[in-house]
Structure formats: C-alpha cells, structure tokens
Amino acid sequence: xxxxxxxxxxxxxxxxxxxxxxxxxxxxxxxxxxxxxxxxxxxxxxxxxxxxxxxxxxxxxxxxxxxxxxxxxxxxxxxxxxxxxxxxxxxxxxxx
Numbered sequence: 001x002x003x004x005x006x007x008x009x010x011x012x013x014x015x016x017x018x019x020x021x022x023x024x025x026x027x028x029x030x031x032x033x034x035x036x037x038x039x040x041x042x043x044x045x046x047x048x049x050x051x052x053x054x055x056x057x058x059x060x061x062x063x064x065x066x067x068x069x070x071x072x073x074x075x076x077x078x079x080x081x082x083x084x085x086x087x088x089x090x091x092x093x094x095x096x
Contacts, residue, residue, distance in 0.1 A: 011076040012040040012056075013063050016047050020082040028054060041072060 015024050027038060039057045042048050048058035061068035063081075073079060 009037045009076040010039065010078040010080060011059075011072050012038060013069075013079065013081040015040045015051075015080075015082060016042060017082065023080060023082060024051075024054065024056070039072065039076065041068065 010027075012020065012024065014020055024038075024040075027033065027036065030036070037057070038055070039059055040051050041059045041061055041063055042051060043060070043062055045060060048060050051058045059068065059072050061072075063069060
C-alpha cells in the first residue's frame with residue numbers, strides 16, 4: 001500500500017468486528033506498515049482509544065453520517081469498507 005516512497009492514506013470503515021479486525025491485523029503485519037497512514041471510522045471513544053494503541057488514527061462518527069463519510073473519504077487514497085451495506089448515494093460523485 002505504498003506507492004514508491006510515498007505513504008498511502010487509507011480509510012477503514014466498520015473495522016472493529018471480526019472481519020475488520022482481521023483486515024486491520026493483516027495491514028499492521030505488512031513489512032511497510034510503519035509507512036501506512038491508516039484511519040478508521042468508529043462510533044465510540046473506547047474503540048477509538050483501542051485503535052490509537054495500534055497506531056491507527058480514529059475518526060469518531062458513523063458510516064451513516066454523510067458529512068463524516070464525505071470528509072473522511074476526501075482525505076484518503078483508498079477506502080476499505082467492511083460493512084454489510086453502504087448507501088451508494090454517500091459515494092455519488094466520488095472518483096472510484
């Protein structure tokens with residue numbers, strides 16, 4: 001997830017469940033993990049603190065909040081969504 005020497009900014013959505021935890025673990029085990037800028041949307045301060053301890057920058061909010069999703073999406077290169085569904089209207093107009 002690093003392009004040349006440049007870090008890739010990634011956003012994880014719904015990463016505190018079983019699948020999300022596995023994806024986070026896999027990202028953190030990469031040889032270049034220290035150069036990744038990983039951000040994650042979480043709903044609670046407790047989950048945010050846990051992610052911070054792994055070097056992930058939490059964004060407290062909900063994937064159902066259009067303002068949170070649009071702002072967070074505009075600041076990253078890659079979005080990894082691990083939810084059962086996301087309303088496609090939230091991503092309307094975003095380059096995919």
